[in-house]
Structures are given as structure tokens and as C-alpha cells.
Amino acid sequence: MEGDNNATWYKYRGLQVISKTDISEIASYLVDASNYKGKCEEVIFPENENEIVEIIKRANRTKVAVTISGNGTGLTGGRVPDEGIVIATDKLDKILEINPNEKYAVVQTGVLLSDFKKEIEQKKLYYPPDPTEQNCFIGATVSTNASGSKTFKYGPTRDFVLAMKIVLPTGDTLTLDRGSIKASGHVIKFVSNEGASFEFNLPDYSMPAGKHAAGYFSAENMDLIDLFIGSEGTLGIITEIKLKLLTLPENTLSSVLFFDNESDALSFISAARKISYETREENNNGIDALGLEFFDKNSLEFLREDYPLIPSDTDAAVWFEQEINADNEEILFDKWVGLIEQYNCNIENAWFASNDFERKKFQNFRHAVSWKVNEFLSKTNIRKVGTDTAVPVESFNEYYHLAKKLVSESGLDFISYGHLGNCHLHLNMLPKNDKEFLAAKTLYARICSEAVKRKGTISAEHGIGKIKREYLLDMFGEENIIKMANLKKNIDPNMILSLGNIFDKKYLIK
Numbered sequence: 001m002e003g004d005n006n007a008t009w010y011k012y013r014g015l016q017v018i019s020k021t022d023i024s025e026i027a028s029y030l031v032d033a034s035n036y037k038g039k040c041e042e043v044i045f046p047e048n049e050n051e052i053v054e055i056i057k058r059a060n061r062t063k064v065a066v067t068i069s070g071n072g073t074g075l076t077g078g079r080v081p082d083e084g085i086v087i088a089t090d091k092l093d094k095i096l097e098i099n100p101n102e103k104y105a106v107v108q109t110g111v112l113l114s115d116f117k118k119e120i121e122q123k124k125l126y127y128p129p130d131p132t133e134q135n136c137f138i139g140a141t142v143s144t145n146a147s148g149s150k151t152f153k154y155g156p157t158r159d160f161v162l163a164m165k166i167v168l169p170t171g172d173t174l175t176l177d178r179g180s181i182k183a184s185g186h187v188i189k190f191v192s193n194e195g196a197s198f199e200f201n202l203p204d205y206s207m208p209a210g211k212h213a214a215g216y217f218s219a220e221n222m223d224l225i226d227l228f229i230g231s232e233g234t235l236g237i238i239t240e241i242k243l244k245l246l247t248l249p250e251n252t253l254s255s256v257l258f259f260d261n262e263s264d265a266l267s268f269i270s271a272a273r274k275i276s277y278e279t280r281e282e283n284n285n286g287i288d289a290l291g292l293e294f295f296d297k298n299s300l301e302f303l304r305e306d307y308p309l310i311p312s313d314t315d316a317a318v319w320f321e322q323e324i325n326a327d328n329e330e331i332l333f334d335k336w337v338g339l340i341e342q343y344n345c346n347i348e349n350a351w352f353a354s355n356d357f358e359r360k361k362f363q364n365f366r367h368a369v370s371w372k373v374n375e376f377l378s379k380t381n382i383r384k385v386g387t388d389t390a391v392p393v394e395s396f397n398e399y400y401h402l403a404k405k406l407v408s409e410s411g412l413d414f415i416s417y418g419h420l421g422n423c424h425l426h427l428n429m430l431p432k433n434d435k436e437f438l439a440a441k442t443l444y445a446r447i448c449s450e451a452v453k454r455k456g457t458i459s460a461e462h463g464i465g466k467i468k469r470e471y472l473l474d475m476f477g478e479e480n481i482i483k484m485a486n487l488k489k490n491i492d493p494n495m496i497l498s499l500g501n502i503f504d505k506k507y508l509i510k
């Protein structure tokens with residue numbers, strides 16, 4: 001408390017913890033980047049696991065709803081409370097260990113991703129999960145199974161979680177090492193650190209094969225740790241995480257390419273994706289993109305003011321990166337140029353980064369699109385209506401053209417961009433008033449259902465939170481939503497934690 005001038009000591013039901021109740025001090029916790037707004041009685045700032053345990057035990061006794069907050073960059077209202085109290089993880093911000101020899105790090109949940117990356121890079125270590133917004137807490141990225149531009153090569157956050165400490169919704173704690181507890185078929189059994197036994201059925205739905213972050217992870221004989229990853233704060237409070245690290249690549253080739261025709265950009269991506277998959281398996285010095293990011297003409301118009309060097313007659317752009325070293329950089333550069341030239345891209349207009357500073361500029365270029373959308377919408381005070389859908393490779397181009405046709409016909413303003421290496425589309429509709437907002441929502445539902453029809457997902461990275469529940473219901477059907485709710489009830493019998501995330505609270509009382 002000393003040194004924290006804004007906080008007041010508040011006795012949360014008899015417990016001495018840092019807490020704020022003044023609306024001017026807690027207002028920022030009642031919203032996230034989606035613009036979804038909520039309310040609560042108080043925001044509590046625990047400084048260690050014991051305090052969280054005490055808060056949760058008391059909340060169980062008094063049946064007070066608890067919502068967990070990261071840094072509020074979420075795009076689905078997940079950290080926004082509808083009632084009760086908020087546990088803010090801001091003060092759990094220590095990097096506990098970085099082990100360069102065994103290549104892992106242990107962090108508290110509230111460590112800022114960007115700070116963590118800076119710290120490990122000084123030790124020549126590398127953590128690939130890179131959501132476009134890096135101003136987020138690592139625990140929250142685990143809770144949402146965040147992805148980013150390098151997910152195409154390295155997979156989502158899930159693939160880097162080696163172990164976790166969790167405070168369960170009952171106030172018991174759980175320490176989970178990957179591989180230590182596995183389901184038998186769809187039945188999972190585990191014992192908390194305090195000795196409480198849990199046994200329940202996992203939902204037996206099948207999940208899309210590609211990039212996917214919607215609803216509970218469930219698979220036959222799955223690892224228990226995977227249930228908590230991506231569970232959006234509904235099954236426990238992550239307090240510590242052990243993360244797998246890699247060796248920092250020597251260098252990275254980074255380029256933004258501009259195409260006169262969008263179809264050439266899409267064909268280029270298809271070709272680069274296919275070659276990357278083949279090369280990765282062969283493990284030779286061939287094209288192997290970290291990510292393939294797409295920007296349509298409307299996205300580029302959004303960016304033009306800040307990036308006047310975008311060529312005027314451009315219809316689409318692609319940003320790609322590949323790790324390189326002194327031995328292969330020339331070979332790889334030539335291979336990429338050879339590929340680029342096959343798809344009517346004017347190499348003279350292409351941007352190539354030759355140092356870290358320029359590479360960061362390209363990352364910012366990608367980041368700027370997402371920010372511009374959010375900035376635009378916060379001015380209109382209208383919520384974002386943006387897809388986070390992904391579909392299997394074989395359906396992607398047809399799906400993209402259909403989605404674009406539907407939105408063009410609607411007359412709504414829109415921009416589309418995305419992680420097309422993973423066939424993952426952010427088609428953002430930009431409604432100017434409430435009527436257009438409703439039209440955008442109708443269209444959004446249609447575009448989601450078209451993704452589901454193609455065995456894709458309605459959310460590949462942002463999760464469901466409170467604003468995408470109805471689409472998850474469409475994707476999995478009510479029977480499976482009830483299975484998710486039943487699973488939660490086994491872990492959270494008093495139904496206090498992160499209510500309203502993933503499915504409506506009503507499913508907990510059915």
C-alpha cells in the first residue's frame with residue numbers, strides 16, 4: 001500500500017488488500033478494447049497468490065461474482081464485469097526466472113508481454129507468440145490462447161506453456177506441468193494442492209483442425225493444462241506460468257509487398273503458404289514464412305495518411321517475415337524475389353527491412369490497422385463488428401470472396417485484413433450509426449455461420465468473452481454449450497468466476 005497513492009486500504013470482507021471503489025479510479029476496469037462496458041462494486045489488486053486465495057474463499061462464502069482483469073486490450077469484453085468484484089492482476093508483475101540454458105522463463109501473470117520480450121531478447125532468447133497488441137499481460141494471453149503473425153510457423157500461446165499455477169474458483173490451488181495430468185478418453189481426474197478431488201466429463205465435441213480459440217479446448221486423452229489455456233478466466237486464476245523459449249534468430253527478413261490486383265496477393269499467399277509448409281517439413285534453406293499478413297485496399301486507405309509511401313494504385317498488400325542467418329540470407333532473398341515476381345508484384349515498390357528499426361516499422365504498420373479501426377469506432381461510440389474467423393486452407397479463397405461480396409452488397413464501410421497464412425480473416429465492418437450497427441451484426445452472424453459450414457471457427461484468436469456468445473452457440477449447438485457449463489460447475493460449484501464469459505450465465509443454473 002505504501003507508495004501507491006491512488007489506492008485506499010479497504011477491508012474486503014475483513015481481508016486487508018489493496019482495493020479501489022471510487023468510480024473515477026475503477027472506470028478503466030469497466031471496459032476493454034471492444035468498448036463493452038460493465039459495472040462492479042470494487043477492484044482488488046492482490047500482490048500474491050495467498051491474497052487471491054483469501055479473496056476467492058470469501059467470494060465463495062458470500063457468493064460474490066469475481067471477474068479477472070489483465071491489461072484490458074481484449075476485444076470481447078472478457079475482463080469487463082457485469083457485477084460483483086474485479087481481481088486486477090497488475091501487481092503480479094514479476095519475471096521470476098529466465099533460464100537461458102534450459103530455455104524457459106517463469107513469470108507472474110501480470111508481466112507485460114512487451115517488457116518480457118525485451119528482457120529475454122537481451123539474453124538472446126525468443127518467445128514467438130506475438131499478438132498485434134503487445135501491451136497485454138502474459139497471463140491474459142494464456143487465458144485467451146492469444147496468437148499473432150508468427151502463429152503461422154510457431155502455433156499459438158498454448159504451444160509455449162510448459163506449466164502453470166492456478167487458483168481454482170473454490171480457492172484451492174493447482175500446479176500443473178504439461179504432461180502430468182491427462183484425461184482418460186473424455187474423463188478427467190485431478191487433485192488440488194490442498195487435496196480436493198475433481199472428476200468430470202470433458203465435452204466430446206470435435207474442434208476445428210486449424211487455428212481456433214472459441215470455447216473450451218477438449219480432445220480425447222487431452223492434457224489438463226490445455227483445458228485452462230483459452231478458458232477466458234472461467235476456470236481459474238492463473239498466477240504463474242512457465243514458458244518455453246527458443247534461441248533468438250540471428251536475423252529476420254521482413255517485407256511489405258504491394259499488388260495491383262487483390263487476386264495476385266491472394267495467389268501469392270497461397271503459394272507462399274504451400275511452399276512454407278513443404279519447406280518446414282524438409283527443414284532446408286527454402287522459403288519458410290513466419291507469417292503471411294494481408295491488407296486489402298480499404299485497409300491501405302486507412303493507413304495512407306500515416307504511411308504516405310503506400311503506392312497510389314495498390315489494391316492489396318502482404319507483409320511476410322522469415323528468419324535468416326548470414327549463410328542463407330542471400331539464397332533466401334533470391335528465392336522470395338523469385339516467388340514475388342511470379343505474382344505481378346512490382347518489386348520496385350516493395351519495402352524490405354534491412355535492420356531491426358525498419359522491421360519494427362513494418363510491425364507497427366500491421367498494428368496501425370487494428371488501432372485505426374478501434375480509434376475510428378471509439379469516436380462513433382459504436383462497438384466493433386469484426387470477424388475473427390478462420391477456415392481450412394482448401395475453402396479459404398472461396399470463403400473470402402463470399403464474405404467480401406456479402407459486405408460489399410450491404411453498403412457498409414469495411415476493411416479486411418488478417419493472418420492469411422492461417423486462413424484467418426479480420427473483416428471489420430465500420431457502422432456509422434445504430435441502424436448500420438444492427439445490419440453489421442446480421443452480416444457478422446452470416447459470415448460466422450459460413451465459416452462454421454466450412455468446418456472453420458468463429459474465433460481463431462480473440463476468444464468469445466461476453467460479446468460473441470451467441471455465435472459460439474450457433475457453432476457448437478446448445479447441447480455442447482450445456483456440456484461446457486456443466487464442466488465449469490464441477491470446478492466452480494458456487495458459480496462465482498468470470499460469469500458471462502464464453503456462455504450465458506443462464507446455462508449454469510439450468
Ligand SMILES: Cc1cc2nc3c(=O)[nH]c(=O)nc-3n(C[C@H](O)[C@H](O)[C@H](O)COP(=O)(O)OP(=O)(O)OC[C@H]3O[C@@H](n4cnc5c(N)ncnc54)[C@H](O)[C@@H]3O)c2cc1C
Pocket residue numbers: 032033067068069070071072073074075077078079089109130131132133135136137138139140141142143144145146147148149232233234236237238239370371374461462465498501
Ligand atoms: C489493437 C489490438 C490488436 C490485437 N491483436 C491481437 C492479436 O493479434 N492476437 C490476439 O490473440 N489478440 C489480439 N488482441 C486482443 C488482446 O490483445 C488479447 O486478447 C490479449 O491476450 C489480452 O490481454 P490483456 O492483458 O489485455 O487481457 P484482458 O483484456 O484484461 O483480459 C482478457 C481475458 O483474460 C482473462 N484473464 C486475464 N488475466 C487472467 C488470469 N490471470 N487468469 C485467468 N484469466 C485471466 C480475463 O478475464 C479476460 O477474459 C488485440 C487487441 C487490440 C486492441
